[in-house]
Structures are given as C-alpha cells and as structure tokens.
Amino acid sequence: MRSVAIDIGNTGTKYGIFSEEGALVRQGYFEGQDQLPEELLNQAFAHAIVASVAQSTQPIQQRLSVTGKLVELTAQTALPVSNRYKTPQTLGVDRIAGAVGASYLFPNRNCLVFDAGTCITHDFIDSEGCYQGGGISPGLTMKFKALHTFTQRLPLVQRTGDAFPLTGQTTEESIRSGVLAGTVAELNGFIQAYTEKAADLVVILCGGDAGFFESNLKGRIFVIPELVLIGLHRILTHNV
Missing domain, CATH: 3.30.420.40 (ATPase, nucleotide binding domain)
Structure with a gap:
C-alpha cells in the first residue's frame, strides 16, 4: 500500500x-x-x-x-539525522526535511541545500549526518515587492525570464540587477564559503526559483525539485 x-x-x-x-x-x-x-x-x-x-x-x-x-512533523518528531540547531522548535519543517533528503540521497557527503521559494534558505548537513543549521533571506519576489513597498517612487518590477544586466541603465534594469545579480552573488558567496569549510561539498537546489539559479550559479549544482518530499518520506519511514 x-x-x-x-x-x-x-x-x-x-x-x-x-x-x-x-x-x-x-x-x-x-x-x-x-x-x-x-x-x-x-x-x-x-x-x-x-x-x-x-x-x-x-x-x-x-x-x-x-x-x-x-x-x-514537529520539533518532537524523531529524525534519521542528528539535529544541532539550538532552537529546534523554531526550525522550519521544510528546512529539516530538505536536509534529511539531501543526506539520504548523498550519504556520507557534506551537503549544502538551497530552497529558493518565498524565502531563500540555505542549510548545511555534514558527512556524518549532522544538521548544523543555515540561513534565511528574502526570495526574489519578496525583494522586488519590498523595493516597491518601502520606497516612494521605485516601481514594482516583475521577473521576466532569467536574463539580467550587470549594470542597469534604467531604474527597472537597476532593480533587476540589484535583485537578480545581487542574489546570484549572494548564493555564489555561500557556495564558496562552504566549499572552503567542507571538503567534497554537494550543492543542491530546490524550490520554485531553482531553475533560475541553476543557470546562473557557478560550479556543479544538483536540482532536485522533490527534495523536501523525499526528506519527508524518509522521516516517515524512520517513524513507522
């Protein structure tokens, strides 16, 4: 069944x-x-x-x-990995599920997971199956909306396609550069920092904007849209 x-x-x-x-x-x-x-x-x-x-x-x-x-899935649910997060009761269930999925698919590897959706989260789980934590920042759509909402004159810019200028020559282009090029640089910076920290690093992308980052980030990236579902099923199996 x-x-x-x-x-x-x-x-x-x-x-x-x-x-x-x-x-x-x-x-x-x-x-x-x-x-x-x-x-x-x-x-x-x-x-x-x-x-x-x-x-x-x-x-x-x-x-x-x-x-x-x-x-x-709550903070009290038994996990097939070790959770080193200091406040597990505040940890997003999607984050820990993504980390569990990464550890299951890439056993004995250091894994960095980016979930690019409403927010962009990054989560690190080491080669011993220990979830160490990560970070949370606004997603692409949230950034575009924030620039419009919290200023008097900046327009609401929609992300159309994956292309963006490095140097914007109009206000709309400048917003696209700041949001899109800036966020790509942000993720590339995290990848570089974790690569220096953890040998043999596997970088995994999921979430609605994963396709955009796949085509713009440096290095080898695994795009696994179903990562969180796989992690949830792994947690379920651990509890049955």
Whole structure:
C-alpha cells in the first residue's frame, strides 16, 4: 500500500505519493486546504506525513484515509539525522526535511541545500549526518515587492525570464540587477564559503526559483525539485 508526504508551504501545498518500496510515483501541487486532489481523497494510504511552515495541518489530516501511522512533523518528531540547531522548535519543517533528503540521497557527503521559494534558505548537513543549521533571506519576489513597498517612487518590477544586466541603465534594469545579480552573488558567496569549510561539498537546489539559479550559479549544482518530499518520506519511514 502506498504512503503520502504532504508539504504545506507559504503559497501552496505539494504532495508526493510513494510506493511500498519507497519510490516517488506521483507528485502534485494545490492551493487551499479545501482543494485536495481526488487522488488524495479517493484512496487509503498505509502511512502519511504532513508538514507545514504556516497553517494548521488538521484540515488535511482529517480528510486523509490512513490505515497505519499519520505523522505531523514537529520539533518532537524523531529524525534519521542528528539535529544541532539550538532552537529546534523554531526550525522550519521544510528546512529539516530538505536536509534529511539531501543526506539520504548523498550519504556520507557534506551537503549544502538551497530552497529558493518565498524565502531563500540555505542549510548545511555534514558527512556524518549532522544538521548544523543555515540561513534565511528574502526570495526574489519578496525583494522586488519590498523595493516597491518601502520606497516612494521605485516601481514594482516583475521577473521576466532569467536574463539580467550587470549594470542597469534604467531604474527597472537597476532593480533587476540589484535583485537578480545581487542574489546570484549572494548564493555564489555561500557556495564558496562552504566549499572552503567542507571538503567534497554537494550543492543542491530546490524550490520554485531553482531553475533560475541553476543557470546562473557557478560550479556543479544538483536540482532536485522533490527534495523536501523525499526528506519527508524518509522521516516517515524512520517513524513507522
């Protein structure tokens, strides 16, 4: 019987359906907890895990049919990695799930995970399976909106395509340079710093803006959109 992992984010919800052998066989996305896809409502699952960075998970939990264990990922949930975060109760569940997924896919490797969504997070898990922490900064859309919202005259610029000027020659180009080129430089700086700190570093990207960074960051990058779902399923397996 299949299992399901559900990741409730700031802007929408992702889900992954896993086979009995642990393979990800279906995944999808929906908005609003009252809009559960039919494939989640019309079958019973052996086990399930639900994680949320914002909303309550109860509406979804109540609508799932689970014959075995239903896990809500919290700071008290047992993990297959060691968590060195000083305030685990404040750690985003998507961050720890991404780190678990990276450690599972790249065992005995130092992993740096960037999740480029509403926020851009980076998380480091070492080759011994110890999650060390990371950082949080505004995502691309948030940066564009902040420049418009907190100034009197700067326009709201939309990200159209992946190209950006290094030297902006209009106000719109200057904003695109500052946000896009600036954030690329930010991530390249983190990669360089962690490369100097951790040998044999694996850099992994996920999140809605992962494609933009894949084409603009230096070095070898693994883009794994389903990383958080894989990590959630690994945590579920650890708790069954």
